[in-house]
Structure formats: C-alpha cells, structure tokens
Amino acid sequence: xxxxxxxxxxxxxxxxxxxxxxxxxxxxxxxxxxxxxxxxxxxxxxxxxxxxxxxxxxxxxxxxxxxxxxxxxxxxxxxxxxxxxxxxxxxxxxxxxxxxxxxxxxxxxxxxxxxxxxxxxxxxxxxxxxxxxxxxxxxxxxxxxxxxxxxxxxxxxxxxxxxxxxxxxxxxxxxxxxxxxxxxxxxxxxxxxx
Amino acid sequence: xxxxxxxxxxxxxxxxxxxxxxxxxxxxxxxxxxxxxxxxxxxxxxxxxxxxxxxxxxxxxxxxxxxxxxxxxxxxxxxxxxxxxxxxxxxxxxxxxxxxxxxxxxxxxxxxxxxxxxxxxxxxxxxxxxxxxxxxxxxxxxxxxxxxxxxxxxxxxxxxxxxxxxxxxxxxxxxxxxxxxxxxxxxxxxxxxxxxxxxxxxxxxxxxxxxxxxxxxxxxxxxxxxxxxxxxxxxxxxx
Numbered sequence: 001x002x003x004x005x006x007x008x009x010x011x012x013x014x015x016x017x018x019x020x021x022x023x024x025x026x027x028x029x030x031x032x033x034x035x036x037x038x039x040x041x042x043x044x045x046x047x048x049x050x051x052x053x054x055x056x057x058x059x060x061x062x063x064x065x066x067x068x069x070x071x072x073x074x075x076x077x078x079x080x081x082x083x084x085x086x087x088x089x090x091x092x093x094x095x096x097x098x099x100x101x102x103x104x105x106x107x108x109x110x111x112x113x114x115x116x117x118x119x120x121x122x123x124x125x126x127x128x129x130x131x132x133x134x135x136x137x138x139x140x141x142x143x144x145x146x147x148x149x150x151x152x153x154x155x156x157x158x159x160x161x162x163x164x165x166x167x168x169x170x171x172x173x174x175x176x177x178x179x180x181x182x183x184x185x186x187x188x189x190x191x192x193x194x
Numbered sequence: 195x196x197x198x199x200x201x202x203x204x205x206x207x208x209x210x211x212x213x214x215x216x217x218x219x220x221x222x223x224x225x226x227x228x229x230x231x232x233x234x235x236x237x238x239x240x241x242x243x244x245x246x247x248x249x250x251x252x253x254x255x256x257x258x259x260x261x262x263x264x265x266x267x268x269x270x271x272x273x274x275x276x277x278x279x280x281x282x283x284x285x286x287x288x289x290x291x292x293x294x295x296x297x298x299x300x301x302x303x304x305x306x307x308x309x310x311x312x313x314x315x316x317x318x319x320x321x322x323x324x325x326x327x328x329x330x331x332x333x334x335x336x337x338x339x340x341x342x343x344x345x346x347x348x349x350x351x352x353x354x355x356x357x358x359x360x361x362x363x364x365x366x367x368x369x370x371x372x373x374x375x376x377x378x379x380x381x382x383x384x385x386x387x388x389x390x391x392x393x394x395x396x397x398x399x400x401x402x403x404x405x406x407x408x409x410x411x412x413x414x415x416x417x418x419x420x421x422x423x424x425x426x427x428x429x430x431x432x433x
Contacts, residue, residue, distance in 0.1 A: 012332070016329035020333045073326070183372060
C-alpha cells in the first residue's frame with residue numbers, strides 16, 4: 001500500500017486529543033504556582049507528569065508535522081493562559097527540531113522518543129523568560145499577588161538560575177519520558193493500544 | 195410535512211468575533227495590560243461575558259457570575275488594609291478568581307454556543323489551515339471530556355482505596371493517568387471514525403449549513419476590541 005504522507009483527519013484529531021490532555025494536566029499542576037517554591041518546581045513536575053501522555057502521543061506519530069503542531073498549540077495555550085508569548089516562539093522552533101530528531105529514527109525509536117520529548121519540552125523553560133529578562137513588566141501584572149510573593153520569586157530566580165532551569169527542564173523531561181516509556185510498556189503494549 | 199431548517203438559529207456572535215473577543219479578554223483582563231489607563235475597557239470586558247450569557251438565556255450562570263463578581267469586589271475592598279498571612283492568601287485567591295473568571299465564562303460561552311462546523315468554516319474563511327483548526331476544535335471538545343473522565347476515574351480509584359497523598363504517590367498518579375489516557379485514546383478512535391463519516395478527509399472544500407456572516411452585534415464587539423487595542427497602543431507609545 002502506498003504510504004500517504006499527508007496529514008489526515010485522524011492524525012489531526014490525535015494531535016488535538018493529546019494536546020488537550022497535556023494542557024489539562026499542565027493547568028492542574030500550574031495552579032500550584034501561587035506558592036513561590038512551586039513556581040520554580042513547575043519545571044520539575046510538569047515534564048514528569050506530562051511524560052506518559054506525550055510518549056503515548058509519540059506512538060501515534062507517523063507523519064511529519066504532528067509534533068510541531070502540538071508544540072505550537074501548547075505554546076499558544078500558554079500564551080492565552082497568561083504566560084508570555086516566548087513559549088509560543090520557542091515551542092515552535094523546538095517542535096521543529098524535535099520533529100527532525102524523531103524522524104531520524106523512522107518514528108519508531110523509543111530512545112529518540114525520549115530525546116524528542118526533552119527537546120520539545122524546552123518551551124516550558126521559555127515560560128520563565130518573562131521573569132528573567134523583563135521582570136518589572138512581568139510583576140507589574142501580578143502586583144496583587146503581594147510583595148511577599150514577588151520578593152520570594154525573585155529571590156528564588158536570580159539570573160544564574162536561567163541556564164540551571166534549562167538543564168533541570170531537560171533532565172526532568174528525560175525522566176518523564178523514561179517513566180512514560182516504561183508505563184507504555186507496562187500497560188499499553190500488552191493491551192494493544194500503543 | 196415540510197421540514198424547514200432555520201439557518202439562523204445559532205448564537206448572537208460570529209465565531210471569528212468570539213475568538214477576537216477571547217484574545218482581547220485574555221490580554222487585557224488576565225494579562226492586565228495597560229492597567230489604570232484601560233480601566234473603563236477593563237470593566238466592559240469583565241461584564242460583557244455576563245451580558246452574552248444573558249443574551250443566550252443562561253440566566254442561572256449569569257446570575258451566579260454577577261453574585262461572585264459583587265462578592266469578590268466587596269471582599270477585596272474589605273481586604274485593603276495591612277494583611278495577615280491568612281488574609282493575604284485569601285486575597286490572592288480572590289484576585290485570581292476575579293482575574294480569570296471573566297475569561298473562563300467567555301471560553302465556556304464560546305464552547306457552548308459554537309458548533310464545530312461553524313467554527314471550522316469561519317476559520318477556513320480566515321484562511322487558517324485545517325492542520326491547526328481541526329486540532330483546536332478537538333481540543334475544545336475534549337477539555338470537558340478529559341475533566342469528566344478524570345473525575346470518574348478519581349471516584350473509582352477512591353472506592354478502591356487508592357488516594358492522592360497516600361504512601362505510594364507514584365502509584366496514585368499511575369493508576370489515574372493510565373486509565374485516563376486509555377479511555378481518551380479510545381474516544382479518539384471514535385472521533386476519528388465520526389470525522390471520516392463527515393468527510394473531513396476528502397480534501398475538497400466543505401460546505402456549511404449555517405449562514406456565517408458578521409451582523410450588527412459582531413460589528414459592535416469588533417469595534418470594542420479594536421478600540422481596546424488602539425487605546426492601549428496610544429497610551430503605551432504616545433503619552
């Protein structure tokens with residue numbers, strides 16, 4: 001059978017579903033961001049929790065473009081829910097890169113899948129750009145959170161934390177992806193869903 | 195018997211207007227751009243969703259929203275003085291509610307009153323690619339489903355004694371995530387089948403049974419949104 005490389009409705013619906021799941025989980029975790037320390041730890045929890053749906057999503061990816069679309073949508077979601085547009089820009093680029101990485105393994109390799117997740121997950125790190133590079137404007141919109149909150153967040157996030165967060169993000173993505181791959185193997189491959 | 199289809203039964207606003215309104219609302223209400231200068235527009239944007247709810251005859255939801263608005267307004271007034279720790283946490287909660295609630299109402303209104311085919315057609319007219327509009331419409335359809343499923347799974351797991359905050363946190367997460375994803379992926383298969391019967395894959399232009407065009411309310415809302423942006427840009431760059 002000739003392999004059809006155009007994205008059809010089924011692929012696009014899969015993208016939609018897994019984006020929705022990731023976005024819901026992300027929101028659920030991000031609600032805890034009102035506590036200053038959690039604000040920083042979001043970069044740890046979100047990748048780990050999102051690992052399972054993302055790895056599941058990757059098993060459905062067989063054509064070029066799906067990962068990019070998902071990242072663009074997640075980035076747009078971040079923007080609409082009051083983060084900055086950095087996530088959208090960075091997410092688009094990393095999504096493309098991740099796409100090429102996953103394609104090099106012929107959309108099959110689990111290891112490359114984990115790396116794909118790590119690369120595409122960088123958009124989470126981009127959410128913090130607002131705090132690092134444009135702190136005044138960022139906190140101007142959050143005056144009512146109280147000065148305590150602003151102080152403790154700025155104290156937790158000095159400039160040198162920026163690269164650290166990137167590393168943490170990638171590491172946590174790899175952990176999350178690994179957990180996801182394990183969960184897939186344990187539950188879905190037996191059941192024949194993945 | 196003659197069957198007549200009323201092609202105008204859909205909601206007050208065009209899908210495109212609704213999206214523009216959502217964007218405006220998320221920038222100026224949630225994002226709080228412009229602050230003091232946008233004061234009037236801010237309150238218009240806060241109360242517009244409630245007006246829309248009433249326009250769709252959602253009396254109960256609209257009244258609840260108004261009660262919450264008034265309640266949180268007075269509570270914020272009462273919490274103006276120096277705050278203790280508990281009070282400031284409370285004020286923070288209130289703040290988040292008042293910031294996010296209007297946009298949540300608006301989003302709920304959009305999801306409830308927009309048919310998927312309407313949305314797809316409107317987006318198509320804006321020259322958006324199918325590759326983005328189909329996932330977006332699936333996401334909108336799916337948000338409530340995911341929440342509903344996870345609630346049901348949560349109940350089931352509680353019945354078996356697997357609680358959040360139990361000893362094995364990883365187990366608690368795993369036993370919720372896996373069923374959630376499994377059931378969502380099955381729903382996805384069904385959706386794909388439904389999409390196939392609707393001919394999403396044919397690759398030709400789809401027709402839409404609803405008449406989609408801008409009407410007077412649309413022009414009013416669009417003018418309001420553009421006024422917001424213009425006023426904001428004037429304040430930002432020229433004053």
